[in-house]
Amino acid sequence: MSAVMITRKVTRKWEKLPGKNTFCCDGRVMMARQKGVFYLTLFLIVGTCSLFFAFECPYLAVHLSPAIPVFAVLLFVFVVAMLLRTSFSDPGVLPRALPEEANFIEMEIEAANGNVMAGQRPPPRIKNVQINNQIVKLKYCYTCKIFRPPRASHCSICDNCVDRFDHHCPWVGNCVGKRNYRYFYLFTLSLSLLTIYIFAFNIVHVVLRSVDSGFMNTLKETPGTVLEVLVCFFTLWSVVGLTGFHTYLISLNQTTNEDIKGSWSGKNRVQNPYSHKNFIKNCCEVLCGPTYPSVLDRRGVMLEDSTRPTPSDASAASTYKSTNPVSQTTKSSAPLIPNEHTPEEAKPSIGAGTQKSTSSPKEEKPPSPTSPNAVAPAVIKESAH
Amino acid sequence: MYLVSAFHNLQELRHSASLANKVFIQRDYTDGTVCKFQTKFPSELDSRIERTLFEDTVKTLNNYYAEAEKIGGQSYLEGCLACLTVYLIFLCIETRYEKVLKKISRYIQEQNEKVYAPRGLLITDPIERGMRVIEISVYEDRGSSGSSSGSSTTSSSGR
Numbered sequence: 001m002s003a004v005m006i007t008r009k010v011t012r013k014w015e016k017l018p019g020k021n022t023f024c025c026d027g028r029v030m031m032a033r034q035k036g037v038f039y040l041t042l043f044l045i046v047g048t049c050s051l052f053f054a055f056e057c058p059y060l061a062v063h064l065s066p067a068i069p070v071f072a073v074l075l076f077v078f079v080v081a082m083l084l085r086t087s088f089s090d091p092g093v094l095p096r097a098l099p100e101e102a103n104f105i106e107m108e109i110e111a112a113n114g115n116v117m118a119g120q121r122p123p124p125r126i127k128n129v130q131i132n133n134q135i136v137k138l139k140y141c142y143t144c145k146i147f148r149p150p151r152a153s154h155c156s157i158c159d160n161c162v163d164r165f166d167h168h169c170p171w172v173g174n175c176v177g178k179r180n181y182r183y184f185y186l187f188t189l190s191l192s193l194l195t196i197y198i199f200a201f202n203i204v205h206v207v208l209r210s211v212d213s214g215f216m217n218t219l220k221e222t223p224g225t226v227l228e229v230l231v232c233f234f235t236l237w238s239v240v241g242l243t244g245f246h247t248y249l250i251s252l253n254q255t256t257n258e259d260i261k262g263s264w265s266g267k268n269r270v271q272n273p274y275s276h277k278n279f280i281k282n283c284c285e286v287l288c289g290p291t292y293p294s295v296l297d298r299r300g301v302m303l304e305d306s307t308r309p310t311p312s313d314a315s316a317a318s319t320y321k322s323t324n325p326v327s328q329t330t331k332s333s334a335p336l337i338p339n340e341h342t343p344e345e346a347k348p349s350i351g352a353g354t355q356k357s358t359s360s361p362k363e364e365k366p367p368s369p370t371s372p373n374a375v376a377p378a379v380i381k382e383s384a385h
Numbered sequence: 386m387y388l389v390s391a392f393h394n395l396q397e398l399r400h401s402a403s404l405a406n407k408v409f410i411q412r413d414y415t416d417g418t419v420c421k422f423q424t425k426f427p428s429e430l431d432s433r434i435e436r437t438l439f440e441d442t443v444k445t446l447n448n449y450y451a452e453a454e455k456i457g458g459q460s461y462l463e464g465c466l467a468c469l470t471v472y473l474i475f476l477c478i479e480t481r482y483e484k485v486l487k488k489i490s491r492y493i494q495e496q497n498e499k500v501y502a503p504r505g506l507l508i509t510d511p512i513e514r515g516m517r518v519i520e521i522s523v524y525e526d527r528g529s530s531g532s533s534s535g536s537s538t539t540s541s542s543g544r
Contacts (some may be wrong), residue, residue, distance in 0.1 A: 050414040095515040100407045128412045136414070145515060150414055164418070185469065274417055289462035290454050291480045295515045 014298035018096055027298035029088040030095040031173045032158050032310040038087055038173030045083070045191070048231045049076045051224035052198050056205045059222075063208060068201060075194045082187035083172060090294040091177030092163035094144065094152060102145040109140075115303040134272040151274070153257050169258040176256075179294065182287050185250065188243045195239060402505060402524035409492065410443065410519035420450040421455055422511070433523065434504050441507070443480055443519070453485035455491060 016207035022031050031038070049072070057069035089138040097105065113122055125140030127147050138147045141154050144161045148154070153165035155175050164178035176184045204223055219226060249259060253275040258264060264272035276282050389438050408430060413423040424443045426436045463481060467474050501508055501521075509520040 078471055081473075085472060094517065097517075098514075101409055101514065101520070102517060104409050131414050138414075149412065149517070150418055168520055183472075284461065285456055288461045289456050290482050291463070291467070291475070292462050293480075293482055293486060293512070295512055297513070348501065 011302040012298065012301045013302055016302060017092070017298070018148065020158050021093075021160070023298065024088075030090050030296075031087055031296065032168070032170075032175070034157070034170065034311075035173045037170040041083065042080075044231060044235070045076075045079060045194075048198065052202075055222040055224040056158050056198075056201055056228075059209065060201060060205055064204070072197060072201075075197060079187065079194050082183050082190060085183040086105070086169075086180045086187050087172045087174050089174075089180045089183070090296055090298070091175040092165075092179040092292065093158075093177075093294075093296055094161040094163055095382070096144040096161075105140075105145065105147065129148065131257075133271045134273040136270065136273060151255060151258070151357070152304070164255060164259050179292050183290075185243075187247050187248060187288065188239055189264060192240045192243045194234050195235045198228060199236060202232070204228050205286045209311060215312045238342075250283055250286045251279045253286065313365050322356070386424075389425045397490055402520055403524055405525040406523040408523060410521065412517060419446045419454050419512075420516055427521075429523065430506070430521065434501070438500055442500070445492065446519070449485055449489045449492065459516045 003062040009262065013024045014030075017023075020033050021031060022035070024031070031279045052070065057072065058069045073144050078237050096329070097104065117122050125147075127140075128135050129138055129141065129150070130136075131150060136240055138150060138151050140147050143154060143159065146161065148161055151162060152161050154161045155168050158175055160175070162175050162177035163183065165175040166181055166184070168175045169184070172184065173189070174180070195259065205222070206215070206218055206225060213221070245340055246256075254264060254272060260271075264270065276285065406429060408427045410422050410427065413421045415421075424440050425445075426439055430439060441506050459481060489512075493508050494527040497508055505524040506528065507524065509522065511517070511519050513543055514520055
């Protein structure tokens with residue numbers, strides 16, 4: 001064994017994660033790259049509530065009830081907490097396959113496809129699985145080199161496969177997936193309540209004050225009211241509508257992605273195999289289900305060849321994996337089909353994607369239009385020898 | 386009877402064996418998106434371990450994951466309590482899933498020590514592979530003598 005050096009600065013796994021996420025607080029916080037709209041969301045919420053606390057609350061606390069500002073504070077704290085929780089957590093990113101796993105899958109695909117005749121394109125990489133007596137197709141992800149689990153989808157903005165992918169929300173600056181969907185829903189729900197609350201009490205406040213001082217004087221005394229009413233009015237329509245839409249999705253146990261693609265609609269299509277056909281059960285599963293762990297291990301320490309493996313709480317197996325160099329005698333004679341969907345290719349779609357407005361679903365622009373043609377020559381070339 | 390020699394100790398396994406192959410046990414989606422692995426016995430392990438031992442390991446793991454993901458009284462309680470405390474309670478207590486994951490980790494380590502390492506195999510915890518696969522590394526004895534690898538396979542094919 002050569003002499004080992006212990007480097008002072010540990011490299012954590014988040015620093016080497018592929019994908020287009022940004023990490024903060026040494027890997028504790030995980031977000032998408034474009035955070036501008038998220039800051040806007042935060043500013044709007046904090047700003048509007050500050051105006052409410054400054055202008056309306058003193059008056060209402062005295063003239064109506066002190067419970068009004070108290071409840072507003074609680075609601076505000078809940079909204080911000082849910083927003084931060086949605087934005088900062090791992091939505092359920094699936095790590096990319098390590099080379100051995102990718103090779104293993106390639107070999108399985110080759111075995112399933114048999115010999116591809118020259119000039120023919122290979123069949124699309126799809127696996128059929130039976131879920132609750134329905135046939136569901138699992139697609140192969142060329143970027144992550146895995147067959148996506150059911151309900152997973154690849155987000156082109158974050159360049160990750162996300163489990164139970166709902167959509168990429170620029171307002172929260174993150175994908176919404178299995179792990180943070182309930183926080184996202186509670187955020188929209190509580191924000192709806194907060195917006196309605198502030199809007200209602202603004203009206204009450206203006207009415208009460210106008211009785212005493214007149215309408216124009218009221219607006220002069222509390223200029224913040226106008227701004228608040230404007231923000232609340234526009235927010236109401238969008239957020240309440242969004243909450244209603246997600247309530248509908250939850251009751252059917254569907255994701256936005258499935259709804260947009262029409263996966264379970266239509267007579268000839270498969271019926272949703274994940275729905276319990278019971279509104280209550282579906283809601284309970286989505287909102288009160290178990291809290292799934294992150295499989296990314298962002299704060300795990302990278303075990304590099306030059307450092308002594310630091311003991312982590314993983315099992316002994318992980319220390320073995322680390323000390324075995326990757327260049328092992330894995331019996332793979334099947335050539336690996338190169339990944340034609342490189343991150344550079346994805347850039348134009350990201351540029352176009354961020355211009356889109358509120359919470360429109362984003363997923364990997366499927367490489368299928370071009371990939372079979374790109375793949376076929378590569379496969380033929382490789383199998384020729 | 387299996388030859389239990391240099392593979393007894395996991396440390397010795399690392400020093401004396403080289404990685405020959407990796408077998409990946411895939412997920413079983415027939416019951417939906419719950420975490421469950423296929424119990425189909427891979428042909429690459431045919432000569433290395435008994436079918437029943439392998440199936441027992443996978444079934445036990447599946448039971449653990451089912452326990453972690455069970456939607457019932459306890460998960461509702463945990464969910465509601467967490468929501469009321471704005472999820473700050475998770476700074477203090479562990480979620481049920483995390484508790485079960487620790488149990489799984491201990492179980493895998495125990496299985497590696499008792500069952501798999503003596504047969505030159507090593508199971509990797511699925512959580513380290515994104516809960517997608519159970520990776521089983523197949524080691525072959527580098528062999529202090531030239532015939533030792535041959536002898537280990539012949540002795541293991543005895544049963």
